[in-house]
Amino acid sequence: MISPGKKKLKLTIRVWRQKGSNERGQFRDYLLQGISPDMSFLEMLDILNEQLLDHGEEPVAFDHDCREGICGACGVMINGQAHGPDNETTTCQLHMRRFQDGDTIVIEPWRASAFPVLRDLIVDRSPLDRIMQAGGYVSVNTGQAPDGNCLPVPRHDQESAMDGAACIGCGACVAACKNASAMLFTSAKVSQLAQLPQGQPERAQRVLNMVAQMDAEGFGSCTNTYECEAACPAGVSISHIARLNREYVKASFCSTAEPTIPMK
């Protein structure tokens, strides 16, 4: 959508600057002028960084990759909201038309003890990778793609599994949770694989290990405030958390599987 007639925005960007994990960070204010409402949020940050480079300052470090809302690399707190004000939208898909001329935009990194800040807006999200490594996979080599309907999967299970698989691992759920809990992230994978035939052999072991790893990484516990669901850019539902709870109880009481020691 091109809107040449729209007024260019003048913004104050209040952004978190931190040189490294062990450095003390602080907010810095930058004035930006001539921001097109058609720019994406990350393009606005690009403009900010060009301006900083012109002034001989270090650019603001932020994670990004695909810039089309599917990779999960980008993600910052914008005015206290994970990925900004829009629902089911990543930071890269947020556009400057959502802001008013003269606004002050506060940009913070995800904050969680499990996600130490590496630099400015970049945090270390490798705890999520380690939760995945603890069981978020199917070990069996499935070979080539099978013929359609070779494995019977009911349509509702298929849809629900796909809803869980939609998680892009951005960490917004952790960022939005008052306990910095990674339950929505963990549950999305547990729920996806629990509903598919390929996930059955490791079903019990998977949930026990992924929860054990999640706890060991120092994420908080879920207190059912459902902020994660609202913040999730992929629209992952908290019903997956309930399925994880169910799977966990079932694995604990109805299987011989035991959690293996979490990796760290």
Place this chain on the structure above:
Amino acid sequence: MHWLKAFLTSSVGRKFVVGLTGLFLCFFLVVHLAGNLLLYVGVDAYNEYAHKLHSNEELLIIAETLLFAALIGHILIAAGLTFTNWRNARNKSYRTFDSKREDRTTPMSFAPDQTMMLTGLFVLIFLICHLSDFKFGLGWENLGESYSPAQKALLVLENTWRQGIYLVGVLFLGYHVSHGLQSAFQSLGLNHPKYMPTIRRLSVLFGLVVAIGFGSFPIAGLVRSQTNPTSVEQVSPVEGGEAVDAETPHSPEH
């Protein structure tokens, strides 16, 4: 028993126990409220209920043990989880935080789901007072055995201090369970689009019923104490612990 230890030390397992005990305590609230409402039916009905309840000693011991175990377990595990969350979750808080939940009607810092620890703490303070009044009779020793359960209840509820503590306590209790009930279902893994919206509405309704139902007793006590107080003298004790209510001035409509 390694698996049980793993279950009870994991975040999911602990939440499961909090949910299970919470649901049991909610069930108790329903029974308790039903019993209390007999006070409005009549003093006799209430007394009969109280005597029947206390006639089966074994059952009472089992029920009370279960109840105290559930209550203590609920408090200890929930408090443990909350303190762990407070300590570990976030070493630096956000400069601003704004909810993205569109169904939030109360400001974030007052919402039931954000204040469970605080409302729970107020409920605990109220419970200590309530148990000391009704279970252990502390401060009401002068009533002795000669007053019927209904007369004791009416006298306690006409005390100004008790009216305040009980009213505030049950309001916090209602607030607590309005999130607690649906949260318990979620923690037990019972969430499905086909019934979860009903559970969520039911949870708010349950909170209202608890707050209004239990809250009506201190309010009725306040009205009674202003208009037609039950004094210790007026309630004539009868030999053998059994009391009659013929002379009691309070009428069932309170």
